Amino acid sequence: xxxxxxxxxxxxxxxxxxxxxxxxxxxxxxxxxxxxxxxxxxxxxxxxxxxxxxxxxxxxxxxxxxxxxxxxxxxxxxxxxxxxxxxxxxxxxxxxxxxxxxxxxxxxxxxxxxxxxxxxxxxxxxxxxxxxxxxxxxxxxxxxxxxx
Amino acid sequence: xxxxxxxxxxxxxxxxxxxxxxxxxxxxxxxxxxxxxxxxxxxxxxxxxxxxxxxxxxxxxxxxxxxxxxxxxxxxxxxxxxxxxxxxxxxxxxxxxxxxxxxxxxxxxxxxxxxxxxxxxxxxxxxxxxxxxxxxxxxxxxxxxxxxxxxxxxxxxxxxxxxxxxxxxxxxxxxxxxxxxxxxxx
Numbered sequence: 001x002x003x004x005x006x007x008x009x010x011x012x013x014x015x016x017x018x019x020x021x022x023x024x025x026x027x028x029x030x031x032x033x034x035x036x037x038x039x040x041x042x043x044x045x046x047x048x049x050x051x052x053x054x055x056x057x058x059x060x061x062x063x064x065x066x067x068x069x070x071x072x073x074x075x076x077x078x079x080x081x082x083x084x085x086x087x088x089x090x091x092x093x094x095x096x097x098x099x100x101x102x103x104x105x106x107x108x109x110x111x112x113x114x115x116x117x118x119x120x121x122x123x124x125x126x127x128x129x130x131x132x133x134x135x136x137x138x139x140x141x142x143x144x145x146x147x148x
Numbered sequence: 149x150x151x152x153x154x155x156x157x158x159x160x161x162x163x164x165x166x167x168x169x170x171x172x173x174x175x176x177x178x179x180x181x182x183x184x185x186x187x188x189x190x191x192x193x194x195x196x197x198x199x200x201x202x203x204x205x206x207x208x209x210x211x212x213x214x215x216x217x218x219x220x221x222x223x224x225x226x227x228x229x230x231x232x233x234x235x236x237x238x239x240x241x242x243x244x245x246x247x248x249x250x251x252x253x254x255x256x257x258x259x260x261x262x263x264x265x266x267x268x269x270x271x272x273x274x275x276x277x278x279x280x281x282x283x284x285x286x287x288x289x290x291x292x293x294x295x296x297x298x299x300x301x302x303x304x305x306x307x308x309x310x311x312x313x314x315x316x317x318x319x320x321x322x323x324x325x326x327x328x329x330x331x332x333x334x
Contacts, residue, residue, distance in 0.1 A: 027222070080196060080328075086175035126214045133170070134199060
């Protein structure tokens with residue numbers, strides 16, 4: 001009996017330690033940095049917007065919650081009260097755009113972007129909003145700025 | 149031909165005049181905090197792609213936001229928020245439609261800080277409720293900044309919190325809205 005306990009007790013302790021370690025790491029896991037995230041789709045502003053405008057349901061099935069890398073012209077760069085950036089990609093003649101909420105680790109790169117230039121960003125697609133007044137927008141969050 | 153041209157020009161001018169009274173952003177910010185007083189950790193998130201339109205002529209105001217666009221510091225919190233609490237695959241948007249009830253007291257062309265009251269309907273998780281809150285509109289050097297802070301009861305929006313985290317998640321969530329608005333050009 002004592003021999004059995006000598007084997008079982010360390011095994012139970014080991015299992016408890018592994019379980020605790022797993023729970024701790026799962027709980028404290030940070031969202032994956034987009035800089036190194038595996039890319040699901042590589043596209044450009046016009047194609048991404050066109051896919052959603054043509055068939056939102058189909059486009060959501062394809063892009064929603066996926067990592068998307070988009071290349072396009074910068075229409076605007078805005079900074080919020082906390083100093084975080086949102087980059088708007090799209091043509092000047094249209095209100096429709098791809099909105100990129102830039103990850104705080106890329107604020108420095110975002111600060112040097114200027115309307116009229118081109119950029120490639122990678123982020124998680126969170127969906128599409130459209131109305132006649134403001135046009136249509138595809139939104140990406142936690143964006144990394146890859147190329148300027 | 150000449151008459152048609154002037155009618156068209158007049159129409160375009162009217163449309164521009166109407167739109168000039170509308171202010172908008174697509175990069176507004178909403179912060180929420182759902183930390184219970186006894187919780188050892190902070191439960192908060194931010195969304196920085198909030199759409200907002202404010203009609204300066206009559207005070208009509210509208211917000212729309214994608215639920216999936218709220219980002220948390222911890223990945224697990226974000227997953228639970230989307231999958232278990234807000235069910236963002238079923239209810240992808242939240243929106244507010246309302247009016248600045250004392251809009252006549254705001255001079256959008258004169259620098260100043262104007263306290264406002266906003267009333268309307270807020271839809272979250274497929275549930276719509278009437279809300280009323282105070283906020284302010286700051287006009288400075290031609291820029292218009294709108295902010296508001298209010299609280300919502302999760303039960304009003306049928307957001308169920310499991311017992312295991314009930315001591316961490318507050319039943320009332322504090323929401324802060326901040327939008328730098330620009331004139332809408334046609």
